[in-house]
Amino acid sequence: MGRELDVLVFGLSDRVEALAEKLGRLALNCRLVRADSPPARRHHYWAVGVVLAECDRDVEDGMKAFQRFAPGERPLLVVGPDSYGPTDLVDAWIREPASAVQIAARIRALFRLHTMEIIARRRTEVSALYGQKPGLVERQDQPPCVLYVGDASPRFMALQHTLASVDAEVIAAFSSYSAFDYLHERAFDAVVLNAAGKRDIAFTISSAMRRNARLYHTPVLLLTDDVDPGAAEEAFARGVSDLLPPRTDDDELRERVLTLTAERRRRREAKAILESCRDTRSLDIETGLFHPAYLVSHIQDLLNETGRDQLHFSLIALQTLLPEGSERPDDVSAEKARRQFAAMLRHLLRTEDAAARFEDDVFLAVLPFTDPAGIDCVAARVAAIAECTAFESDDPLRPFRLSVRAAPVQTRPGETADALVERALASLVRPRPIIASA
Structure with a gap:
């Protein structure tokens, strides 16, 4: 079904309410917007705008209604009749009749593309602060x-x-x-x-x-x-x-x-x-992850955009735990395993995500446009892969496994990047446990 997304829907026909109801069953939370809808009372991020059009004029009216209700940049999808075709004003067009499943699939595809393009712009801006040319x-x-x-x-x-x-x-x-x-x-x-x-x-x-x-x-x-x-x-x-x-x-x-x-x-x-x-000025060469300072700068930039309702993101703090007793590896093997975990973490995250190692056994990842359910899914996947991996110890015949403690962290209004990172690292002391099924 996919992650939950909040979507704006505009249309003048009676069918718009039925479409919103069907999309709601597919984890798309729809807010109907009319031509006379007043501005929203509270700030909120809306992933995509959908216009159920009867004619070309409906598209223009829908765009104006969306900007009046919730100003901001978002992909626009038009579901329209044969007489309406693709234009530069919209990101995608679907000809009627179209099923709710098809519309939902296009909404999610447009949102994923929009996410990558936004984060690419933001990360380029941060890289420029480190003297990195495009x-x-x-x-x-x-x-x-x-x-x-x-x-x-x-x-x-x-x-x-x-x-x-x-x-x-x-x-x-x-x-x-x-x-x-x-x-x-x-x-x-x-x-x-x-x-x-x-x-x-x-x-x-x-x-x-x-x-x-x-x-x-x-x-x-x-x-x-x-x-x-x-x-x-x-x-x-x-x-x-x-x-x-x-x-x-x-x-x-x-x-x-x-x-x-x-x-x-x-x-x-x-x-x-x-x-x-991913440049030598932004990366930790030993792990292949970003430098902690670079990630903090990236988080601050994202927080600035969050304050303008341009995006939202979450953090996840991860701590690798060594086995106890006779199975505990020596320090060299433990460090080698943590570096292997760092490489695994990078490939388990999406391209638009970013992670850094803040302590010997503590990692922090930034997940743009990810809700709590999505964070839990990422944490469980990382933990499961780590616990299924046999890391080599000083004795080749006695490999060991890492367990992973994870703590999801949501942003707070007015919080700085340093404060957010400090709170994320502290959350590992009393985390919400993530149980991996190895």
Whole structure:
């Protein structure tokens, strides 16, 4: 289902309340905004704005209503009729009829992309304070490359023809075996699966891509027969990004594919910017994590933005505990294990997250746009991986395991970064225990 998000919804029809109710069942807390809604009484971060449009004017009215109710930067998703198409004013557009599951999937995808881009900007600003110049990020100006998987059907020819009109490259894989060969050889901006008559195979490929860390964020579009709502919901639950029914004309087909390829490229660029901030001036070379001073500066910058309702974040304090008694390792082995844990921690966190080692056995991680349930999930995952790992001691035949104590920490209004870090480290004394299932 995904994490809970708070979403603004605008619409003039009676259907808007039904949509908000359905999205609520998918962990999206909706606040209906009308054209005459007054400004919100309290500050709050809203992840995405959704406009249920009957005409082009509704989009403009919805944007004005959102800014009047809760000013700020947020992605905008429009659910509209055939007459409305993509514009520079909105981040994504879905043609009606659209299921709540499809809308929820697009909301979460837009939010994840928006998160990475915001944190990339903030971290670049902090890196500049340390004398670090913006890294050289490869420009994403080459033509899009799309992988088609399926039979050489008329719909494949239509896809190839319409994408060729914008110089996009289409590589065809006429079997699932060759498809995975291509996917492991090179990066694609999107994958189009011909699911007509072969829905199960398409679902299998999509599910497999979502289980692969490298392919997880590659958009998947399905060329479908007319599908019932139940099949559509299953498709989105299996990680499909969009459904392209037979009535989709060539122009719309091209725009919907290119919209998702553009989002994929924006994500790659944001990730590259975040990786470029990993510099000798910001990193602890021994652990591969950020310097504590750099992380404190990053936290202060995020707190400044939080005060302007531009974002929110949480911290998690982690302490590694050595086994007691005869299983306790020597100091050299213990330090080696902690450094291995630091490397594991870095790869268990998202690119937009940041972590540093503050004491020999204490680590602190910053998790942007993460609620308490998400923090608990991260803590349990880190603890479980650590407790399943055998660390080498001075006796190769007697490896040992680390246990992890975790304490989630929420920010407080007006708090400085130094005070927040001090409170986070102190919370390990009386933490809320995280039990790992190894």
